[in-house]
Amino acid sequence: MTSRAFAARARAVLIGTIALVSTAHAQSVEQLRLIAPAAPGGGWDQTARVMQQALQREGIARLAPVENIPGAAGTIGLARFIGAERARGDVLMVSGLIMLGGIVTHQSPVTLRDVVPIARLTGEYEVIAVPAASPLRSLQDLITAFKAQPGSISWGGGSAGGSDQILAGLVADAVGVDPKRVNYIAFSGGGESMSAILGGTVSIGINGFAEFAPQLEAGTLRALAISSAERLPGVDIPTLREQGVNVEFENWRSLVAPPGITPADRARLESVVRAMVQSPTWRESLARYRWLDRYLDGDALARFVDTEEARVRSILKKLGTGATTTSSIVPSGAYPRLVLVGLVLVGLAALRRAWRSETSSVVASSAGAAPLALVATGVVLHLFLAERAGFVIAATVLFWCTARAFDHRHPVRDAVAALAISLASYVLFARVLQLSLP
């Protein structure tokens, strides 16, 4: 690239950035916020970011900022979505099968019945695979070994209650082994489980086809079965069904809108999503990420979610994850008890020593209390005001009180600095970087 072309590009990027900043002010109807209830890097985050790109590049939405609310298989994001976004017509959250599992496993007080389903977007089949050097040559080998000694087969996959464990449970159930006896080893994140599978730490691995595909092509892993109903075109992996295991399973992802939106909002969101899934950018991305197009909306979607929920609930019950007691070899309660006993013992000893030391009387005396109380007042006001009056006011109050605690001679200077810092950080976070602040 010549330097002139570089200058042109740089200008384009700069203009793009400025446009990004300036359009944020105009609450244009074309703004669509996307919430990924997971940390950056996962499947839901990828879905949201691919959507962002498709929506913006195709001009379907002028601006589509992505916000991550990670945790607990998306149930933290779900609770927050229902609470904070009620009746907002300009926001969508990525959801899917794993969230159904999370709702059951973590006994979430809110469920997918509390939100408005907009569309099912993509699906991914699961693959059962072993390292190339594994003695298990076929699914039959696996089933024979598993039936003989269920505990000797360790199944490595994603988080507890997620799609990988659900499939392990379905397979065990189908071949007549109590799903509770599946020795499932949960890993967090794709890299961790994949390295355990590649390194032969676990006997077999379960993961999405897209994640396994590169390893299968390179020959480092051998696929035993895929969870689709029929063989996929161009993919030489036998299905579970054709090998006598009557299981069909797919990890689907969908979009939901907050409760309480008007029918007009709902219709608009549905049409935006429909336009997006038909766009070339989206179609290209599907191929690139090996996602299957599973677009579904309306009543058919609602029925689909209901059947899936019943299925997930029943298999997780059989697996015994979550609140029901699990038959794991090292129970989850032993270590916490050890730590709590340690804390109490050490704590009592430390308390006894503190009681006798002179420091206690120093703390109890009122010296030093005034500035501390001022900072504490600032903090309490800050926490109280943050969601009621907004970040700028809350932060200004906090700054001002803290500054006054250290030196009370410059109230005006402190106030000006407080407002300036708070405003600057607000503009930077909320406007330039598109991260929401109260």
Next chain:
Amino acid sequence: MNTLELLREGFANALTWAHLGWAFAGVTLGTAVGVLPGIGPALTVALLLPITFTLDPISAFIMFGGIYYGAMYGGSTTSILLNTPGETASIATAIDGYAMARQGRGAAALTTAAIGSFVAGTLATIALTFFSPLLASVALRFGPAEYFALSIMAFAAVATLLGGSLLHGLFSLFLGLTLGLIGIDQLTGDARFSFGIPQLLDGIDVLILVIGLFAVGETLFQAWRYGRQEFEAVPVRGFVGMSREDWKRSWKPWLRGTAIGFPLGVLPVGGSVIPTFLSYTIEKRLSDRPEEFGHGAIEGVAGPEAANNAAAAGVLVPLLTLGLPSSATAAVLLAAFQQYGLQPGPLLFSSRPDLVWTLVASLYIGNVMLLVLNLPLVGIWARVMLVPRPLLFGGILVLASLGAYSLNRSMLDLTLLYVVGAVGWLMRVYDIPLVPAVLGLVLGPLAELQFRRAVAISEGDLSVFVTRPISLAFLLVAVATLVGPWLVKRRR
């Protein structure tokens, strides 16, 4: 073609004025966003990647390299100047870095961090260039038993950080371990100690604990001391860079930090807390003046900063050779590769060698750029310490709030931050060390999880920890760390 030729070709692709411009833009943006509290490297990269999508693949990859290293680098600045680490990688830096800044040696701390990052980043990138496939295959031999042994070794190292009073140190450690119990048990999905509050299901973020204890606790403590008329004289010397002695004390920690950080970064269960704190404890043990640690020892900044940058390069080894994203940041990068039709996985190197080698070359370039960008900025940043104390502490609290809230967009986190801050104030008053609590929160859950995984895989057989050689070696080192000093003392 051999590695050198491929690398040369990569450099040939990367070394044009336009590409250097993109590399500079990448490191600048990466540093600028990475500096902000509560925005870790993963989010920084995710936020900035859309900018690269308008570019051709080679320019984009060069910018990736810059953004990645820039984001990793940005965190140390707020750690040193404001005691507010922006990400887990710079927690260890805050301990002595902030102490140095308070003594008017902020510029020296920032300089050793910048040069240490450069040295570590470059050496680690060289190791990445030549030994990736070998290292990746070794990393795959690490299973739960090895990770458990590794965390036990890290626990043994904590013993040196317990501080003057064993009782106080243990109290702090158990406090951290207890906080670590909160949240979902990963193996079963059980919620533990979450008291029905959904936001607690994911546990307490280590950054909430760190910013609360360090930044908020310190502000409260200083306000309290101000009220008691105990003034602390802050010698303001403005810009004082590294003295000859600082150089002498820094270069070995840089190299040792690299040697620790890089291999640990390669492991798929990475995290940057273990490498940085291992480096910190090793520096403290090897130092002639261990008493200076915690009160502004430059080794305590040089070592961990080198370790954290070397680990960041190490993360790229499993990513490029096996397609394994071992950190959230790596997962974001992996997704970006796919945008350019790069198939992440073991065939990455052979399918598009041009792009991969350009990326590697741009890592070298990004490192140089970071140094060029940051050394002149040191003088400007260091002047933050000239801000009047009332405004400085006011600013620290606002940034702490901003950071805590941005992590998960949760009001509960914000409230917790100040509760932890109050605890931090009390701990300071009673002279209870803060660091063991942080390590307890990080290491406790890791040790428990890996122990239970290992035992589940072996069907209850506890001997796995001593029959697997790597695991046994770590455990022996742990025992030696604990018993060694005691034996030496007895012989004297």
